[in-house]
Amino acid sequence: PRPIDVLASALEETRDQRDRIEVGDAVVHWFKCDLRTKDNKALDTASETAKEKGVPLVAMYIVSPQDFEAHLTAPVRVDFILRTLEVLKEELAMLDIPLYVETVEKRKTIPDRIMELLKEWNARHLFANLEYEVDELRREAELVRSCLENGVAFDVMADTCIVSPGELTSGTGKQYSVYTPWFRAWIAYIHEHNDVLDLFGPPSKNPSSARKRFSKIFDSKIPSAPSNKKITDEEKTRFKSMWPPGEAEAHSRLSKFLDDRARKYDETRNFPFAATTSCLSAHFAAGTLSTRTAVRAARSYNSTTKLNGGNQGLQTWISEVAWRDFYRHVLAHWPYVCMNKPFKPEYTNITWEYNDEHFAAWCSGQTGYPIVDAAMRQLNHCGYMHNRCRMIAASFLAKHLLLDWRMGERYFMEHLVDGDFASNNGGWGFSASTGVDPQPYFRIFNPLLQSERFDKEGEYIRKWVPELRGVGGNAIHDPYERGAGREAKKGGYPERIVRHKESRERCLARYKEGLGRG
Numbered sequence: 191p192r193p194i195d196v197l198a199s200a201l202e203e204t205r206d207q208r209d210r211i212e213v214g215d216a217v218v219h220w221f222k223c224d225l226r227t228k229d230n231k232a233l234d235t236a237s238e239t240a241k242e243k244g245v246p247l248v249a250m251y252i253v254s255p256q257d258f259e260a261h262l263t264a265p266v267r268v269d270f271i272l273r274t275l276e277v278l279k280e281e282l283a284m285l286d287i288p289l290y291v292e293t294v295e296k297r298k299t300i301p302d303r304i305m306e307l308l309k310e311w312n313a314r315h316l317f318a319n320l321e322y323e324v325d326e327l328r329r330e331a332e333l334v335r336s337c338l339e340n341g342v343a344f345d346v347m348a349d350t351c352i353v354s355p356g357e358l359t360s361g362t363g364k365q366y367s368v369y370t371p372w373f374r375a376w377i378a379y380i381h382e383h384n385d386v387l388d389l390f391g392p393p394s395k396n397p398s399s400a401r402k403r404f405s406k407i408f409d410s411k412i413p414s415a416p417s418n419k420k421i422t423d424e425e426k427t428r429f430k431s432m433w434p435p436g437e438a439e440a441h442s443r444l445s446k447f448l449d450d451r452a453r454k455y456d457e458t459r460n461f462p463f464a465a466t467t468s469c470l471s472a473h474f475a476a477g478t479l480s481t482r483t484a485v486r487a488a489r490s491y492n493s494t495t496k497l498n499g500g501n502q503g504l505q506t507w508i509s510e511v512a513w514r515d516f517y518r519h520v521l522a523h524w525p526y527v528c529m530n531k532p533f534k535p536e537y538t539n540i541t542w543e544y545n546d547e548h549f550a551a552w553c554s555g556q557t558g559y560p561i562v563d564a565a566m567r568q569l570n571h572c573g574y575m576h577n578r579c580r581m582i583a584a585s586f587l588a589k590h591l592l593l594d595w596r597m598g599e600r601y602f603m604e605h606l607v608d609g610d611f612a613s614n615n616g617g618w619g620f621s622a623s624t625g626v627d628p629q630p631y632f633r634i635f636n637p638l639l640q641s642e643r644f645d646k647e648g649e650y651i652r653k654w655v656p657e658l659r660g661v662g663g664n665a666i667h668d669p670y671e672r673g674a675g676r677e678a679k680k681g682g683y684p685e686r687i688v689r690h691k692e693s694r695e696r697c698l699a700r701y702k703e704g705l706g707r708g
């Protein structure tokens with residue numbers, strides 16, 4: 191059975207017993223990737239339960255170095271999460287809600303530690319939002335049952351998607367594996383079930399006695415980054431200015447985007463130099479903003495309540511946000527994508543190169559393809575890369591270098607502030623043609639044409655590849671072949687590590703051969 195079904199059965203089978211459990215002296219919300227107070231289903235339900243029973247709400251977050259390691263969480267993302275927790279702690283404190291944050295070294299001891307904390311607070315009702323990664327689903331299913339053995343009701347709620355996986359099936363009852371019909375069904379579902387865009391309220395204020403009872407938690411500090419995710423002081427300062435944390439910041443970023451850029455998103459989103467996209471992905475990943483809030487806000491800027499009508503920019507942006515739901519739907523239904531397997535089994539037989547020099551050149555932005563190098567350097571510096579460039583860099587790794595796409599997928603996760611397993615795996619599967627609804631394998635991005643089309647004046651390249659700042663005109667896209675070799679060499683810029691035409695042919699032959707063996 192799929193892990194999502196195992197969790198659903200655990201919740202279903204234990205419902206009556208869980209309903210009978212008395213609430214104790216506190217209700218607990220366990221924060222994970224939902225670090226916000228507004229529009230948070232489990233937090234809202236926990237708060238309502240606490241209010242109804244007249245007991246305080248306690249919030250908790252577990253910092254797990256082993257979880258960070260297992261999920262390849264980038265240090266920049268860990269830093270963003272910890273800074274977000276500081277803001278969240280203050281916001282919750284204004285409502286007299288304590289936020290307890292503890293580092294638990296051994297991942298497998300997390301459930302026991304949670305149980306100890308619940309005992310300490312005499313809390314018998316635990317709430318959390320559901321995550322779709324296999325490990326999390328399995329852990330939560332076990333926890334639902336083990337909590338019950340300890341007289342604790344654990345409620346896991348579907349909150350992260352606007353339309354939960356499982357709600358949308360094709361006419362023949364199958365799960366969609368192609369985005370376009372899935373998206374049509376997604377829109378139709380939302381129009382039919384308008385309440386899926388209703389927002390959950392922020393938690394109520396705790397009884398004032400909570401201040402005294404949990405004074406130790408109120409006075410406690412957010413732990414610093416675990417030793418496996420430490421960053422330098424310089425990085426700390428850089429990331430702090432690039433990625434301001436918190437829910438209020440996410441909301442103000444959203445409003446600014448909707449005010450200034452969203453209406454033109456359709457025409458401008460592919461140009462990586464200008465600030466044309468929302469840059470909200472770090473917030474969606476940390477959960478400081480829900481996609482429900484974002485889509486609802488975008489709809490309110492439109493002249494129609496139809497998600498597929500009115501302004502084209504707003505429509506396109508909503509359809510991009512929907513990709514996030516789509517890839518979660520893929521994860522829930524085909525959990526083997528979590529296990530290093532391509533979505534399409536026939537792609538298992540492609541023979542990849544494992545060329546360390548090529549991989550090192552790709553990682554450090556030294557491939558001799560300026561657009562690829564600019565993209566990789568943006569990632570290394572900011573923990574972020576523009577979507578068009580993610581596609582170019584990923585396609586280059588898988589198709590031009592024929593490196594195993596999983597090496598690139600891993601590198602992205604280890605460096606992205608918005609690292610999100612489902613979206614990253616989906617994006618890599620798309621670019622390497624191994625995933626769900628991918629780019630056909632014979633469609634191989636020509637990095638030079640992509641560069642000329644989307645960074646025509648070379649502004650993005652000049653920003654991230656300073657060695658080429660002196661190169662003028664069209665030569666910026668391919669300096670050694672367009673008469674700017676001397677300047678490029680002088681600046682220390684490398685020559686191309688592979689040639690486009692030969693790489694393309696090699697790739698076509700290799701994919702064909704692998705698929706033939708399938």
Ligand code: FAD
Nearest residue numbers: 467468469470471510511513514577580609610613614617
């Ligand atoms: P906007 O253009 O403003 O879009 C709004 C939101 O829609 C994004 O914040 C994001 O949540 C969602 N979105 C947009 N495009 C996609 C998409 N193709 N797939 C899924 N969601 C999308 N996105 C991540 O959030 N985390 C990742 O780890 C990630 N890895 C990627 C890897 C590859 C190889 C590729 C091709 C794409 C990846 N994406 C990932 C998707 C996309 O590149 C980023 O979401 C986007 O660049 C974030 O910038 P933004 O917030 O300005 O996006």
